[in-house]
Amino acid sequence: MTSPALDAALADIETVFNGFSSPTEQACGLCHLPEEAAYLRTPYTRIPADVLRMYTFEVSGHFDDHAAAMRRLLPQGARALVMGEMEPLGLGFHGLAMVDWRTWPAEQSAAVEAFVLAWWGEVLTTPKPPYWIVEIFELCASILRSVTPLLDRWHASPVADGHLAECVDWWLGKLLVDDSPFHWFLYGEEAAVVDLRTWLSRHAPDRLLARGEPHLAIRAELLGLPYDDRWAHPYWASAPVIN
Numbered sequence: 001m002t003s004p005a006l007d008a009a010l011a012d013i014e015t016v017f018n019g020f021s022s023p024t025e026q027a028c029g030l031c032h033l034p035e036e037a038a039y040l041r042t043p044y045t046r047i048p049a050d051v052l053r054m055y056t057f058e059v060s061g062h063f064d065d066h067a068a069a070m071r072r073l074l075p076q077g078a079r080a081l082v083m084g085e086m087e088p089l090g091l092g093f094h095g096l097a098m099v100d101w102r103t104w105p106a107e108q109s110a111a112v113e114a115f116v117l118a119w120w121g122e123v124l125t126t127p128k129p130p131y132w133i134v135e136i137f138e139l140c141a142s143i144l145r146s147v148t149p150l151l152d153r154w155h156a157s158p159v160a161d162g163h164l165a166e167c168v169d170w171w172l173g174k175l176l177v178d179d180s181p182f183h184w185f186l187y188g189e190e191a192a193v194v195d196l197r198t199w200l201s202r203h204a205p206d207r208l209l210a211r212g213e214p215h216l217a218i219r220a221e222l223l224g225l226p227y228d229d230r231w232a233h234p235y236w237a238s239a240p241v242i243n
Contacts, residue, residue, distance in 0.1 A: 002082075002122070003118075003121070003122050006082065006118045006119060008118070009111070009118035009119070012111045012114060013079075013111050014075040014078075016108055016111040017071050017075050018075060020071040020072050021042060021068070022041060022065045022068035022069045022072055023041055023068075024041070024064060024065070025040040025064050025065060025068065025069055027040060027063055028062035031058075032062070036051050036054070039051060039072075040055065040069050040073075046076065047076055049085055052073060052076055052077055053080075053086050055069060055073055056077050056081075056086065056095050057086075057093065057094060058092075058095065059093070060095075060098045066099050067099045067100070067101070069095070070095045070096060070099050071104075071108070073095070074112075078115055081119070082119055082130075083130065087130070088131075089131050089132070089135040089139055092184075093142065094139055094142065094143060094184070096112060096143040097139075097142040097143050097145075097185075116143050116144055117149060117150075120136070120137075120140050121153055123136050123163075124154060124155075124157070124159065124160040124163060125159055126159065127162070133163045133166055133167055134166070134170050137150060137167060138182050138183065138184050139184065141182075141185070141192060142182070142184045142185050142186065145185075145187045145188045146188060146192060146195070147192045147195050147196050147199075151195070151199045154203075156207055161207045161210070161211055162211070164208070165211055165213050165216060168208065168220055169216060171196070171200075172216070172219050172223075175196070175223055176219065176230065178193075181193075181196075197223045197224075200223050201221055201222070201223040201224030201225075202224065204221075205217040205218070205220050205221040215239065218239075219235075219239075
């Protein structure tokens with residue numbers, strides 16, 4: 001799964017974060033072996049795939065300097081994420097969702113944002129992404145701390161609309177009762193839920209209907225109504241049971 005935009009974003013990550021390390025990092029002595037923590041202190045050394053994944057999805061409190069550790073992991077970690085080598089995604093927070101990467105120097109923060117958006121753009125054109133589309137969306141949104149940049153790029157196409165139908169089918173059970181469908185948001189979750197519900201009510205119905213998903217289309221449209229009006233709608237008198 002590659003495109004010129006994604007290739008350029010990965011190359012920029014590898015250039016900008018080349019040679020970074022967390023020089024005094026000991027990590028968690030109870031959870032991590034000394035030789036595993038040594039990779040974080042040592043630049044220009046390839047990290048074993050299992051160690052890379054472990055540290056990418058480790059909680060902040062297990063690091064002496066989580067931001068520095070993420071900079072160390074990024075060149076290899078970004079490419080591994082794209083190549084499907086971080087499976088399973090759904091076991092924890094990505095480190096970039098925990099560190100405040102937007103406060104990093106401009107070149108670094110721009111590289112992170114460009115990578116996330118380029119990967120999302122590529123996923124939307126890929127019929128079978130390396131991970132479940134619902135998890136990819138949430139991972140990217142949790143890193144960006146907003147769903148808006150992802151929704152703004154979710155333009156209509158057969159592949160993108162197939163992903164939309166799969167996500168909506170999963171999300172509706174929570175969104176219809178004003179609950180959150182997200183598991184990995186540390187910051188801005190409430191705003192993200194509101195933005196997602198609003199966008200779906202406006203943009204999803206026609207696209208879902210065109211795909212032959214009339215019930216998903218109607219339910220997505222109902223998200224634009226106040227809670228009581230949503231559930232008092234005549235649609236529910238003949239609607240099939242929600243999964």
